[in-house]
Amino acid sequence: MAHTPETTSALHGVMAEYDTGQELVDAARKTMAQGYTRVEAYSPLPIEDLNTIIHKTRTVLPKLVLAGGLTGMATGFALQYWASVIEYPMNIGGRPMASWTTFIVPSYELTILFAALTAAFGMVLLSGLPRPYHPVFNVERFSMASSDKFFLVIESADPKFGGAAAFLKDTGAKGVYDVAE
């Protein structure tokens, strides 16, 4: 629901629309060079450099996945050791109770299971999802962000927000919209 430019009080930010990924990346570079700090870009497909340009940080996800995988491996091994040696020891052909080689396969599978679940849930939760509502959805044109248009938002929380709309117009945007809170 597009808003008139006068209502600046309850704004989430201003949004600029671009036709190509290249235009978005160029605009994002200019915006960051200008000293804006509360910026986010939206695109219908992954653009490799975009996150580095705007946020300059990489996700901790790989470290979480490593921890998840190691937890899975420890869980798998501990479960089998406990069940086969402590809780329910059974002599199978005179083999040792703690025949660790036979524990490899379930430990391996649980390593992968825990790591994969950490990767998937980590990706979703770190991104703050599930979150059905977000102010950017208030802009009608934003429905194109999942099809073929590219968007850049400067949030009203940015200290330099005052001139943001005018600045974005100069970056070659096809349109600049207010994002209601």
Added chain:
Amino acid sequence: MDPNIHRPMALQETPVILPGHDFETVTETIAEIPLSKRYPLGWIAFIGAALGLLGVLHMALGYLVMVGIGIFGTNQPVGWAFPIINFVWWIGIGHAGTLISAILLLFKQQWRMSISRFAEAMTIFAVACAAIFPVFHTGRPWLAAYWLFPYPNAMGLWPQFKSPLIWDVFAVSTYATVSIVFWYVGLIPDLASLRDRATSKLKAVLYGMASLGWRGSARHWHRYEVASLILAGLSTPLVLSVHTVVSFDFAVSVIPGWHATIFPPYFVAGAIYSGFAMVLTLAIPVRRFYGMESLITMRHIDNMAKVMLATGLIVGYGYTMEAFFAWYSASPHEKFMMWNRMFGQYAWAYWSLISINVVMVQFLWLKKVRHNVGLLFVMSLLVNVGMWLERFVIVVTSLANDFVPSSWAHYTPTRWDYLLYAGTFGLFTTAFLLFLRFLPMISMFEVKTLLPQGKVKAEH
């Protein structure tokens, strides 16, 4: 980079996407199917037939649960028959989906993008069909839980972790879970596209909830890319381990014809071979009926046929090595096993599978054959017949004629064996048709990364 640049005209390949597509047309072509209000007549006819078969599955399972596993032809000495054959067959089919979505992603094979989504859907449905057999062949599956899954039960019993059958439970249930998670993660951005283009409030809400509120921000995409690379990296060793562990069910035993070190790689290759055949069986009619020829091009068909040829050759090598081991072992039981396969009571099955998996597959060397879609469709069906027969021969011939001639017998499946197997096709086809109708069958955002509109020059 375009691989055709340095090639002479005659050797140029069909592109991964035919010219004339941009972001808008890609979204349009793919999203139109789940969002449309129409139910095409062909789809209704197919799902009607599929639901009929699904009814057969319910009937067979219902009768099985009421009467017990005596309704199967499985009996001493052939104590493992249709259920394990069908289990291995369905699980094997699933492997192609993971190969396409994970291994080819790691190798940066761009052609995988337009077939990975529905190949992965195929994987999940195939694993679901496979899971029915080990669970229900126990006769009373509600009691099977305590020796399959480690959970504290009132009897104080724990599973036997030294048994490959328990390894299989872990491998297959992990495989099913990770496949579903990987597939769903891949769907999230496309579900957001469907949400944004939905034609009714109900669709917008349902697709919106399913997309978890995906916005496609730079941070979202960054985490998404990291996560999908990690999932691909995890799925690759996983998929290789699954059929390896399935082969352990046989190889760890001492039955002649099962106790072979070549089983793990030979089973994995066979799985991918039959899986690619199934992807072709599905892709050829789907691209035709839904007009997807510009996104699933002859390049995809050709590449899939080549993968089928390569893995078929590995399988052929496996057959040769089985015969060689039998001779080289100097064990009379191993030698007899091979002779029995070739000339015993199930010789027809052995020679049928050899003529399909070793002889017929050689025709795929010819480009003419690989580009004849109709012929390829028939071949892909035959390959899956051949791979089913391979499992039949491995399971049944080794058991029907084992060490002691006095215990030999002939195994004949009953009508319930056939009905249960046929019923799983009902489950598979119903699930696949629902997927085609209500979810984007091709990954829209991935295909977009192939178009010039999405390309961004590196700085400087």
